[in-house]
Amino acid sequence: xxxxxxxxxxxxxxxxxxxxxxxxxxxxxxxxxxxxxxxxxxxxxxxxxxxxxxxxxxxxxxxxxxxxxxxxxxxxxxxxxxxxxxxxxxxxxxxxxxxxxxxxxxxxxxxxxxxxxxxxxxxxxxxxxxxxxxxxxxxxxxxxxxxxxxxxxxxxxxxxxxxxxxxxxxxxxxxxxxxxxxxxxxxxxxxxxxxxxxxxxxxxxxxxxxxxxxxxxxxxxxxxxxxxxxxxxxxxxxxxxxxxxx
Numbered sequence: 001x002x003x004x005x006x007x008x009x010x011x012x013x014x015x016x017x018x019x020x021x022x023x024x025x026x027x028x029x030x031x032x033x034x035x036x037x038x039x040x041x042x043x044x045x046x047x048x049x050x051x052x053x054x055x056x057x058x059x060x061x062x063x064x065x066x067x068x069x070x071x072x073x074x075x076x077x078x079x080x081x082x083x084x085x086x087x088x089x090x091x092x093x094x095x096x097x098x099x100x101x102x103x104x105x106x107x108x109x110x111x112x113x114x115x116x117x118x119x120x121x122x123x124x125x126x127x128x129x130x131x132x133x134x135x136x137x138x139x140x141x142x143x144x145x146x147x148x149x150x151x152x153x154x155x156x157x158x159x160x161x162x163x164x165x166x167x168x169x170x171x172x173x174x175x176x177x178x179x180x181x182x183x184x185x186x187x188x189x190x191x192x193x194x195x196x197x198x199x200x201x202x203x204x205x206x207x208x209x210x211x212x213x214x215x216x217x218x219x220x221x222x223x224x225x226x227x228x229x230x231x232x233x234x235x236x237x238x239x240x241x242x243x244x245x246x
Contacts, residue, residue, distance in 0.1 A: 171200065
């Protein structure tokens, strides 16, 4: 049987900042429709992996491929078309203070996809409903919302354009356990609904176990372990054991 091409792949990727090597010949692939969670200590390069996948920085060596096509390097409309398939939930939600909630959710639809404001508002309200936020919040500003609600708005923005690939950057950081559990469930629900591919980075093992089909451990610039969530407690890998036992 022929193996399907990965949806997203880091192939022999090295990334340096000055004299510091952050990623060192790193290899990782994510199959279509799978949810991959990348764990690891602070400063190991997890966020850099996402920035590379989004074309925000370029590798010094190797390739990042989306549907078998290298990123960055195409530039212009080709790269924009590839990245248009992606949605991102940022660590701090990264909402625009000067825009209302619905305008935040519809920001890409209006400014990148050219969707008329009336239609964009309808799609924004639908996205808000999918993350269990009432229409009443649509016209308020982010400052009026709690941290958990802001995170939901960020998730609504990430899914509003029905992306094929979703990136989650520390989705539960700063949230209490109850709110974090709600965010985890919403992420799982929306990834399943979209049938998309998800890549998450997190320090939260409870979140990793809930949202991931596969978990990969990043240490000193390389993937040193990969397995299913249930294997975290069985592996003898010293780096994983140290991380899980903290």
